[in-house]
Amino acid sequence: MQRRNFIKNTSLGMAALMVKPSFPFSQDTILGQGNKRYRIDTHWSQADVAKYPVNDCHEMIQDKRGRILLLTNETHNNVLIYDKKGKILDSWGHEYPGAHGLTLFDENGAEVLFICDNKRHQVIKTTIDGRVLMVLDYPKETGQYTKADEYIPTETAITPKGDIYVADGYGKDFIMHYDASGKLINYFGGRGTEEKHLLNAHGVCLDFRNGGEPVLIVTSRQQNAFKRYNLAGEFINTIALPGAWVCRPVIKGDYLYSAVLQSNSRQWQHSGFVTILDKNYKVVSNLGGSEPTYANNKLDEMYQTIKCFSYPHDVCIDDEENLYIAQWNSDKVYPYKLIPVV
């Protein structure tokens, strides 16, 4: 090659490199609005599918050692344990065919898990490494159930003293309240026409953000809403989320995060996104969804805008404010990681 041509080629190459690419990378996409914006990593999981298969990825939590636990209804390994970089550290569990809800609770310094299994119709309390500590069967003592099949628990929330709230989100939509030993104290919710009633009570959590006695936030997914109750099960109010099939509420810091399984306007068409609410239950950001707007204090209908998620099912927020998104019925995809944009 002549020197003249070499220089020309090199400079052309350099010029081409300096041109801002007109074609984007998906990882350049910024999701969300305001100060809750994220960059997405769809290849976070480094799990070898032959060794660590997943089916539906239902829920995730982070333990105090910083590890990320994923619950899947794949009985080859119901629980996958990752580090924050997506490397598999451990796995356990073969006996949870309907593994759905995963809640972490610090019991006097020892972390325990509560698993809702909607095929076994049970709630199972285990150690962090999977040893079974307690099993809660269907709550026949309520008088609302004649057989186990009618009870399809989806989520638990545990109070500081160990009381257990169970949401029967795919069954009769009651919220059961047990003491720490598993004795039924109360139940509330259920289906009906009043505002206190629920339809697809898919999630439950405790909200400590306002100080004092915590408040229960319960999902009423088919009504596109969260509903608030006090610990005695008395209804407080509804947080309407028009258009959003919200899964469980997850609170970290001042914010409430929730996977939205799908947009009401495009049902069963992989139309999910993730929503984030502030302390006043005002939607501040939708990741992969429409920019939230309010008219006369009323939230406008929300919907998916970017098809980055199919059917997101849970959000886990780690100690560095990264998000992990587990998805249901999405071609057995591993969770995605979302990194905050500062």
Added chain:
Amino acid sequence: MKKAFLPILTILFFYNCCAQNAFQLAPPMLKYHSVFFKTSEMVSMQFAQPGTKIFFTLNGKEPTQNDSYYTKPILIQKAFTTLKTKVFGNGFLPSETLAVKFIKDGLKIKSVQTTEPNEKFPGNGPQTLFDNKGGVANNQSKDFMGYQTDSVTINVLLEKKQKITSVLLDFLCDYGSWVFLPQSIRVYYFDDIKNEFRFLAEKEIGADSSQQGSTTVFEKLNANKKVLSNRIKILLKPLSSIPAWHPGKGQHGWMFIDEIKIY
């Protein structure tokens, strides 16, 4: 000099490959009362994603970025109008096309009598078929009457005796829920002079295996002659045996109907 293009080509190729990684936009959200309208229908569109625009056509063609983009609600007046919409935006693959067919009201219908629908899908009674509501693919909607019988008869009484040229029926097509179009439609009109129902039009329909998802489909049957009448009888045969390519092979298909128009 030829070699000078190589690095550029390589880089263009590289970026083109990466374009496959970009996310696709979702289709826009459309708001309207119903696809069935009396004189006109106002359609508004939403897509709250900065940097994107909704392009649309009303001539049946695929929307491109050379077409009009949405700025304010559009008024549909033409009897059969297909609105096609698509979202474009920098950094994303364009959305799939969302198409909606709007259908104008026909001759005034006084009443409708039907074969009793399945108890789970009664709609809102016979009124369902001429209430100008529906056209939205949702099998839980009260706008549909559902059947799983061998035949369905629908008698339509018009307000007055009029010239009839065609009959339109709107169905749900949702193979995932075992909802198929009827396998045949036969339409009769009442002949006052002969005092009997006489043949007007017919159509045989096959279950097309390429149909995806859930959608509404209208079938318009044109009369092969000019008739004057105030009574129409429609005989529908829901799919008696689901074809082999479907998981419900050999079983009876469902038929969901939400509207009838007589022109």
